[in-house]
Amino acid sequence: MSDQNIKVALIGNPNTGKTSVFNQLTGLNQQVGNYPGITVERKQGFCNLPLGFKATILDLPGTYSLNASSLDENVVIELLLNKNDKDFPDVVVVVTDVENLKRNLLLFTQIKDLGIPTILVINMSDRMELKGITLDIPYLEEQLKTKIALVSSRKKLGIDNLKKLIVDYNNVSTEPCLNASSIDPEYFGGLKKAFPNQLLYKLWLVITQDVNFSNLDRKTIETHNFAKSPSDLKRLQQKETIKRYQFINDVLKVGRTIDTENAKDFRSKLDRVLTHKFWGYVIFAAILLLIFQSIFDWSSIPMEFIDQSFASLSSAAAENLPPGVFTDLLSQGIIPGIGGIVIFIPQIAFLFLFISLLEESGYMSRVVFLMDKIMRRFGLSGKSVVPLISGTACAIPAIMATRNIESWKERLITILVTPFTTCSARLPVYSILISLVIPKTRIFGIFNTQGLTLMLLYLLGFGAAIFSAYILNKILKIKNKTFFVVEMPNYKLPLFKNVGLNVLEKTKAFVFGAGKIILAISIILWFLASYGPGHNFEFAEKIVTTSPENANLSEKEMEDAIASYKIENSYIGIMGKSIEPVIEPLGYDWKIGIAIISSFAAREVFVGTLATIYSVGGSDNEETIKSKMQAEVHPITGKKVFNFASGISLLLFYAFAMQCASTLAIVKKETNSWKWPAIQLFAMSVFAYTVALIAYQFLE
Amino acid sequence: MQTTIDQLRIGQSATITDFDIEVIPLKLIEMGCLPGNSVELLQIAPFGDPLFLNINDSYLAIRLETARKIQIELIQE
Ligand SMILES: Nc1nc2c(ncn2[C@@H]2O[C@H](COP(=O)(O)OP(=O)(O)OP(=O)(O)O)[C@@H](O)[C@H]2O)c(=O)[nH]1
Ligand SMILES: [Mg+2]
Numbered sequence: 001m002s003d004q005n006i007k008v009a010l011i012g013n014p015n016t017g018k019t020s021v022f023n024q025l026t027g028l029n030q031q032v033g034n035y036p037g038i039t040v041e042r043k044q045g046f047c048n049l050p051l052g053f054k055a056t057i058l059d060l061p062g063t064y065s066l067n068a069s070s071l072d073e074n075v076v077i078e079l080l081l082n083k084n085d086k087d088f089p090d091v092v093v094v095v096t097d098v099e100n101l102k103r104n105l106l107l108f109t110q111i112k113d114l115g116i117p118t119i120l121v122i123n124m125s126d127r128m129e130l131k132g133i134t135l136d137i138p139y140l141e142e143q144l145k146t147k148i149a150l151v152s153s154r155k156k157l158g159i160d161n162l163k164k165l166i167v168d169y170n171n172v173s174t175e176p177c178l179n180a181s182s183i184d185p186e187y188f189g190g191l192k193k194a195f196p197n198q199l200l201y202k203l204w205l206v207i208t209q210d211v212n213f214s215n216l217d218r219k220t221i222e223t224h225n226f227a228k229s230p231s232d233l234k235r236l237q238q239k240e241t242i243k244r245y246q247f248i249n250d251v252l253k254v255g256r257t258i259d260t261e262n263a264k265d266f267r268s269k270l271d272r273v274l275t276h277k278f279w280g281y282v283i284f285a286a287i288l289l290l291i292f293q294s295i296f297d298w299s300s301i302p303m304e305f306i307d308q309s310f311a312s313l314s315s316a317a318a319e320n321l322p323p324g325v326f327t328d329l330l331s332q333g334i335i336p337g338i339g340g341i342v343i344f345i346p347q348i349a350f351l352f353l354f355i356s357l358l359e360e361s362g363y364m365s366r367v368v369f370l371m372d373k374i375m376r377r378f379g380l381s382g383k384s385v386v387p388l389i390s391g392t393a394c395a396i397p398a399i400m401a402t403r404n405i406e407s408w409k410e411r412l413i414t415i416l417v418t419p420f421t422t423c424s425a426r427l428p429v430y431s432i433l434i435s436l437v438i439p440k441t442r443i444f445g446i447f448n449t450q451g452l453t454l455m456l457l458y459l460l461g462f463g464a465a466i467f468s469a470y471i472l473n474k475i476l477k478i479k480n481k482t483f484f485v486v487e488m489p490n491y492k493l494p495l496f497k498n499v500g501l502n503v504l505e506k507t508k509a510f511v512f513g514a515g516k517i518i519l520a521i522s523i524i525l526w527f528l529a530s531y532g533p534g535h536n537f538e539f540a541e542k543i544v545t546t547s548p549e550n551a552n553l554s555e556k557e558m559e560d561a562i563a564s565y566k567i568e569n570s571y572i573g574i575m576g577k578s579i580e581p582v583i584e585p586l587g588y589d590w591k592i593g594i595a596i597i598s599s600f601a602a603r604e605v606f607v608g609t610l611a612t613i614y615s616v617g618g619s620d621n622e623e624t625i626k627s628k629m630q631a632e633v634h635p636i637t638g639k640k641v642f643n644f645a646s647g648i649s650l651l652l653f654y655a656f657a658m659q660c661a662s663t664l665a666i667v668k669k670e671t672n673s674w675k676w677p678a679i680q681l682f683a684m685s686v687f688a689y690t691v692a693l694i695a696y697q698f699l700e
Numbered sequence: 701m702q703t704t705i706d707q708l709r710i711g712q713s714a715t716i717t718d719f720d721i722e723v724i725p726l727k728l729i730e731m732g733c734l735p736g737n738s739v740e741l742l743q744i745a746p747f748g749d750p751l752f753l754n755i756n757d758s759y760l761a762i763r764l765e766t767a768r769k770i771q772i773e774l775i776q777e
Contacts, residue, residue, distance in 0.1 A: 064731060065730045102756065234722075234726065241726070268742065271752070275746075275752065277747075368761075484763045485725070485727055486750075487759065
């Protein structure tokens with residue numbers, strides 16, 4: 001008995017607190033957001049129940065009803081209609097928000113019709129007093145034919161009760177709570193007769209949704225003379241919805257009382273300011289500005305510290321370990337490579353902190369509202385703002401967050417342009433280049449020029465996204481009905497535990513995800529840079545020391561000359577030299593070329609690559625990556641490699657190029673074809689190259 | 701008085717009477733936009749679109765084009 005595992009699915013309208021309940025049950029934390037549609041895939045966690053039971057808990061994306069109108073909602077229906085799905089639940093827990101009970105119960109009544117044991121969680125019970133809500137739980141349990149757990153996941157109340165109910169799921173009724181088929185008795189009566197072994201509501205869903213389950217598809221049903229025209233179906237669905245609402249209204253009239261004295265509140269006052277036609281935009285701009293200041297200015301102190309620490313770690317490793325290939329690999333390849341990513345923890349943490357605060361508080365929906373009209377001119381939706389903003393963290397979750405955009409054309413355009421927004425992987429590249437080529441001064445005593453440059457790059461990213469959306473909107477010939485509904489959730493004080501854990505989790509994922517690639521690439525690069533084919537590499541020392549033009553060099557200079565001769569004749573040097581003609585017009589040398597190529601796997605690899613190449617190429621380990629880049633001189637022109645012109649050209653290249661294999665993969669998944677990612681890769685790369693070329697030729 | 705949602709003033713309430721069944725998406729109905737339910741206009745976004753409504757205790761925003769298709773009966777103050 002004690003090793004029995006109960007499969008539980010958490011289902012509910014968007015933003016009712018499913019993920020918060022999930023976090024309370026499992027302790028396994030993940031993103032919690034106060035913007036409808038944050039959870040976009042299935043998430044799983046485990047939980048211990050009373051009496052030694054265990055449960056597997058599934059957190060699902062929010063859905064308004066079982067009539068799927070978006071991809072998110074499909075995830076839920078496919079699970080509930082497919083008994084063979086490995087995650088098919090033993091018990092469904094429908095999570096509702098006590099303040100939105102009427103609407104939230106619609107989905108509950110639909111799920112009740114599926115014959116699965118269903119428990120009702122009424123969440124956010126901490127808000128009841130404030131809102132003057134009282135509930136007659138026994139009455140509601142009786143009418144809704146279920147067990148109810150009154151929960152506050154914020155205050156951690158009622159979770160134990162919920163666990164008890166889950167253990168006891170066999171005693172929960174599987175009866176429907178209303179007879180929805182009475183909207184058309186003749187039609188449903190006929191259906192029942194033709195398929196006596198199937199649940200009526202499941203048949204109905206198969207007919208209306210075109211989803212398949214247990215060998216029964218829409219065609220089979222329709223051949224039995226049950227086909228209806230789309231508009232008849234829609235009419236029936238509407239009737240069904242009205243019928244359900246009537247039932248819910250009747251139940252709540254008795255089971256719930258609201259003391260309306262307490263109603264009008266804070267939210268409308270705040271909305272008046274935050275969605276104001278002038279102040280709304282000012283506040284939005286100020287928030288964005290604050291984010292950029294923090295990313296560039298405030299995080300520079302911990303970053304310098306990290307940079308120094310890694311430089312001393314490298315030299316400590318070089319001095320204290322026995323000399324040899326392994327020590328070289330460690331001190332010249334791995335440590336600088338990892339350092340190149342660890343240094344960005346402060347900036348990335350700030351970024352995720354702000355984004356999760358915006359989502360948690362409910363502000364994001366106001367931005368959607370504020371921006372819809374403007375975005376529509378560019379073929380986007382107000383909802384595209386969310387992917388564009390969260391794209392500043394990472395394009396992958398951002399592209400997944402486009403799923404709640406109702407119009408396919410608006411959604412496709414959003415997916416295609418999102419990679420232009422400045423993601424956190426570009427930050428490492430931007431930061432180091434800006435600090436090299438932009439002088440550090442202050443304007444008006446507050447704005448740091450380097451911070452402003454960074455902000456310009458972010459704006460450039462948004463600008464490129466908007467501009468290409470405008471073009472795509474003109475080119476793409478997709479006819480569809482535009483339609484837009486966005487829920488405006490109540491403002492919530494962010495749960496600092498949620499935000500903190502989210503920042504921690506995302507930062508960790510970034511560091512380890514990027515860390516793995518960087519580690520692998522820096523090891524490969526180190527080998528390629530430390531070994532070379534043939535005569536030139538093998539006898540590098542002899543060739544350099546005996547060369548007459550080097551006769552007057554000091555010992556230190558001689559060492560450097562040998563090292564750079566060696567790297568030029570290593571495998572990587574030879575590869576780099578062969579691509580040099582392509583990138584030379586942009587102002588880059590072959591080392592940058594290698595860094596660009598290796599960063600096609602992921603942009604943040606750029607810095608690590610240069611760190612590795614320069615460590616192998618120089619004799620001094622104590623310098624930081626930045627000072628090494630600073631000191632790098634072009635062997636022919638004698639100019640600094642990272643000068644203003646080449647720096648700007650590189651910045652622009654990174655702003656526009658599509659250098660992220662994972663993003664291409666997710667675009668393929670979301671658009672269901674290779675066509676779109678291929679177009680994206682081609683168009684963005686060509687554009688980036690051209691812009692970088694023009695910039696360099698112009699500035700130089 | 702019979703009119704449509706887009707004609708409401710901020711703060712004004714009405715009862716939904718009817719809508720064009722072919723153009724109103726099911727999702728809106730599921731969010732509580734049904735004949736007989738109340739609707740209040742809370743805010744209009746800059747540039748006049750979308751509208752921020754309280755429909756049957758659901759707080760949501762819809763575009764003007766949809767609002768035009770929903771008929772209402774004003775509640776007399
Ligand atoms: N006052 C209060 N707020 C809560 C409670 N539980 C969750 N919230 C807040 O409600 C918001 C939404 O919570 P989530 O857990 O992301 O909701 P969800 O149902 O998973 O949302 P989606 O995944 O987008 O469908 C967040 O701002 C939470 O902080 C609660 O018990 N009381
Ligand atoms: Mg969630």
